[in-house]
Amino acid sequence: MGTEGADFRVIAGRYRLEARIGRGGMGVVWRASDQLLGRLVAVKELLPDDSLPDDDTRRRRDRTFREARAVAQLRHPHIIVVHDIVEQDERPYLVMELVEGGSLADRIARDGPVDAVEAARIGVALLSAVRTAHEAGVLHRDIKPANVLIESGTGRVVLTDFGIAQVAGATTLTETGSFVGSPEYTAPERMSGVRTGSESDLWSLGALLCTALSGESPFRRDSIGGILHAVVAAEIRPPAEAEPLLPVVRGLLDRDPDRRLGAAEAEQMLRTYLETGRTPEAPGTSGATGGGRGHRIGPGRAGRTAGAATPYSPTQPDLAHGAPHPPAVSAPPADLPPRTATRGVLIAAVLVAALAGAGVSAALLLHGKGDGGGGSPGGTATSPATSTGTGTSPASRSPSPTTSTRPTATRAHTAPSGYRTARDPAGFSLAVPDDFTRSPQGERVFYLSPGETFRLGIKVTEPQPGGPRGVLERSAAKGQDTNPGYHDGRVTPATHAGHPAALWEFGWDGFSAAEGPRHTYDLCWEDSGRLYDVWVSAPVAKVREAREYFDVALDTFSVTAS
Template identity: 45%
Template sequence: MQHVVVAGRYRLVELVGRGGMGRVWRALDEVLHREVAVKEVLPPHWLSESEGDDLRRRTLREARTAARLNHPNVVRVYDVVRVGGHPWIVMEYVPSRTLQAVLDDDGPLDPVRAAGVGRALLAALRAAHTANVLHRDVKPQNVLVRQDGQIMLTDFGLATFDGEDGVLTRPGMVLGSPQFVAPERAAQGVSSVEADLWSLGATLYAAVEGRPPYARGTAMATLAALANDPPDPAPHAGPLAPVLAGLLCRDPRRRIGHDEADRRLVAVERDPEPSDEAEPTTVLRIERPPPPPPWPGAPRPSATGPRTTSPAAPWPFGAPGPSHAVVPGPFPADPPSPSARRGSEPDPAPRDAAEPADDPASAAPPTGDDPASGRARHWIRRGPWRWGWW
């Protein structure tokens, strides 16, 4: 193929890919002296002539739009030329393997690595959607894994499909792999941002499970499952399960968007293995209030000995009031008569004159008989820390 030059500029060197929508060549740009990838767009033979013409026009229009994208995770489109009635798409050449080839050769990815792939693809889709460009065919075959590990998304807006997985439905034209096409797009043929995000979820599902979420034997069986069944379980998704659940939601109105998908993918990369340990229990020290002051006349606890409690003294005159307390002394067996008391001693001093200081520590009331009159005396509490004779 050294002699084939497309548009007088791109010399075809090697065939590197083939699919239901055309062929991809490694070529040499003889003007800028750089390697490029040239895709020859060939509509399937089973399309009508009018449908084929419409596909060619749409491919040219969307390729020109995709050429405006400049993102590190997007394979850039350099040029669009028309040769022999067929469009040729000139793109950046990326030495790489497709994600599908990686899965076939090395097996499924672990959830953390798949989350990294998902973040790169999500960034590429966000850049495209911001520029009003829809991919329409996100799948492992269109994800390139460079030799340095960088992830790149190719075939923006080209609506390609491979082999027998291709499907065409009405209303509208839906070209793509049914195993990676959103349910609403398969049913109605309408492309949208939400449909691209669903295809991203299906691609990440395949990355961890090794197969798409609707792995059926035929395209018709896959379409029937898309219309009626939920996605197959993902037993190997691990921490990636919330991402898959949000992106593969059947209702596009409830499907997560760019921001929420990125937040969940970041969470997988930062904390890939949620801890099963319970949160530590915090013990708070509660300070007990100080004990109440000792009852007047009660014995004080020893500094070294155990705390003792004096027995309650009998209350001879009914229950004490709320603000009065009486500490009785011993009663004489035969108290003297009032006349004897008046004749032998003067009247006692007023109650307040004998009141002790308000310090409870020094307010131990005296008890016992008056040595002069022989009568029993009682110390009565008349208020807080106020005591008097009774």
Template identity: 45%
Template sequence: MSTEQSEPGRLLVGRYRLSHLIGEGGMGRVWQGTDELLDRPVAIKELTISAQLPEREITILRTRMLREARSAAQLSHPSIITVFDVVESDDRPWIVMELVRGSSLSELLKEHGALPPTRVAKIALQVLSGLAVAHQRGIVHRDIKPGNVLIAKDDRAVLTDFGIARLEDSNTQLTSTGNLLGSPNYLAPEQARGQLAGPSTDMWAMGITMYAAVEGKPPFQRSTAMATLTAIVTEEVPPPTSAGPLRPVLDGLLDKDPSRRLTVEEAVAMLHPIVVEGQAEEDGEATRVAPVAAGPVQAESTAEFASVAPPPGPGRRPVTRLLVPALLAVVGLVLAAALGLWLANGNASDQRGDAPVEPSEAPSQAPETVPASAEESIAADPTAAEEPEQEGDAEDAAEDTPMRRHEDPTGFEIEVPEGWELERRDNGVFFTNPEGGYLQIDQTDQPGEDALEDWNRQEGAISSNFGGYEKVAITRLDDDSLDLDDYVSAADWEFTFDGSQGRMRAVNRAFHTEEKGYALFLVSTEEDWETNRALLDEMTRSFEPAD
């Protein structure tokens, strides 16, 4: 294998021309280049090899680089680097990737210092959205750090460098004896002890990356790698001083017990309110809703997905775990925000804009959990979604489901199935289906003008933030059977996507009076969709807005 480095202007395999260097790391150099066949800019990774390396080490580097390409090529997500091609030249591989115009998070920190918590949350939310797709495919990154997070000029965060990634069921160690995989500052305690990496080690690295971004440096940084590893294993995480609303998330990610560490889904759920509230403050368009039962008036800028109570600190489990892991595994900031933008005057502002204004550091209010009576479960025929002739059976099952009346302190009323557990959060009211999925209800006193137009306008920007997103339909609701005649406009946005537990289906139903806007957001497994969709119709018919 050749050990020579390339020069600008070189043409690879008659197609990819090198232009100029844009980066250099332990495995090689990255060039900006041009795909002359398609006339598009690309990034090209070159494997650089020292002439002094033994053949075994060269083979390891080659295998590792090919693994990077294969790992990334399996994944499709806006926050994961896209691999276009892998070519051979000079008996070594070259990886052709999308060109992300911007800087790495590491470069941003060197140039600007620590970042505001809400901007860090926004970056982390995007990276976690991509990481969830990787974990779903059984791929563990194993080297998450600021240098491997690219920030595009449109503020898109992209996770790159899957060079030491591996499948969870693989024990392959692509390194020399005694060499550690990954960067010492970002290794989890269990990795420092020699244990294999898993999804939880990626979550630790995400926590350290966020800590470094908000504090300016990683918590265990020492003068030598050995001192760093010793500190990771033996010392507690120094409390962050600038994390503000990120503190509970960092505490949950940096739990030294991997079994108690936050999962991707839980971290996403906790970050959403931070990002959405920060975006609302930046836009100056946060909408207030009526107070909940003697509590303070709460911001309702957008419809968000279920969050969890902040973890009580390292060494203890969070009081409330995630409601629906299958949904949140693939949800990014843009989706959660857009589902409620219609509620806030239909303002489809770009969620990838400049860094949001840092919000108040007041601690989040823990959710109030109210167990429902008569724990009935709703079970649908698993073949209902595949056999149209069973639609009537689903409607019959929904009509026969025992319901209870929920009179919300904010004024609206709705009938929900018995056994669905109520949780009240700052970002809405949730009813969790014990069989999987949930209903979220959001409201605003400043509704948009037309639900259908806003759903159609937002769909294009949002779909790319879902793994496997497929639109089913965006339709105006004019079904007399739903008793929506008293509303100004009503529309459904229905779609499917890949959740961490399989294929999921969702519908966001928006309707409004002149004074109040509401959204009923239902999530279900594909298998139970027909029955749950019929239940949504029943709940819609029973819904009464606040006076």
């Protein structure tokens, strides 16, 4: 933590404020000296809200003292120690232990993301801390990297800033109907105003682990509306760097709080990773998990249609064309004239407008009629929010493989900057990066980046038994045979352009040591009597760029005359 300012006030005749070391939405933190005991402490000065009437101010102060006293009873090596709670000039002050060291947010900003071992160590400490708090009936409600301190020299992890904590069953520190917390780390049930419980802190821990591993929250967007939509409705995409801890991350980021991974379970899974180097599946599950979808996929489902059709892997060549991966033979495709594409996120637009003009809470906007159309406000990870209003265009929803709603043949196809729209002789068109070259291989068509770092593939065939999901589940069941080092594969149901679809995502070791670990996204769907499969394979370190190529390809995909 940096130091700035000076004050030298003496609070309660005992605590001398020396330098400001932090500031948040609810107060200022000072480095101070306890003149009675001769030790350094941290003093948090809770700022007044001048907009509140006097009666509300008194009630707020009373609640602050009541809940701070509850937090002060917590005793745990990874929870900040509260030494004293005092009042001066009708303003509360919390006196806490002084942890010499910056926050996890400071560390990430300075040194970049941490590795999986360090993330697991931090996760174990925080899960143990929140278990103690929850058992005492205290909810933190604002777990994020800025509220986690890393002590210099010892590396001790300390959960701090219980400033908006809530004692279970008590009124919250802020007024009813207002929103507290950091949206990128706030659970969807809290965001939508449905409920708040210990499970909400666990969601925040899942988002924090993603941030520690990748450098940013998976729910970070350019606007508050975009963040709220990402938390409540959009597909949840844990970063590729989270793969070693994926069962824990997915379990904590389950949108259904009743099915969310528990603190004790998550802590034990992370301890197992630290001891063995592998993270077990959540208790009561096996096989891939459907993070954020409120269900998990067991092993029996992956093979229920096995044998009905020949499985294949998008990363492997057709057997009749036995190259280890497609050759970079270029045949530049023709370009299509650009057409206007309408993009946007309806929920984000509604939220931003409402937040700017109406002054209502985020929780209210996402509950009841806050979805802008009277349908389902949240949807699921693979289904968009529904709308029964006549003013809601499906095209205004977020472009993703799981929320596209217009028929393929009538969608707009403007290629973004840096892309061209390719009309392929195989009977489809899509946008690909300008420097990708076409390489046909049997039933597949590849568009390859220079050096084949990125491989975008498309396959068009007749429908197969079990539909898109059956196709991908059979391929996933053979993943170990077709993809060296195959791991963390999962197939989840989806929709694309209004048609049933399935999404397969997995990691693998690449075809050679030189190529290195890779990650693959694959979406399969049926349309007008044909089965379409689009996938992107890329090095793990470039998975975000690959996801962009994948999303753009799907958003602009169209069937054309062969």
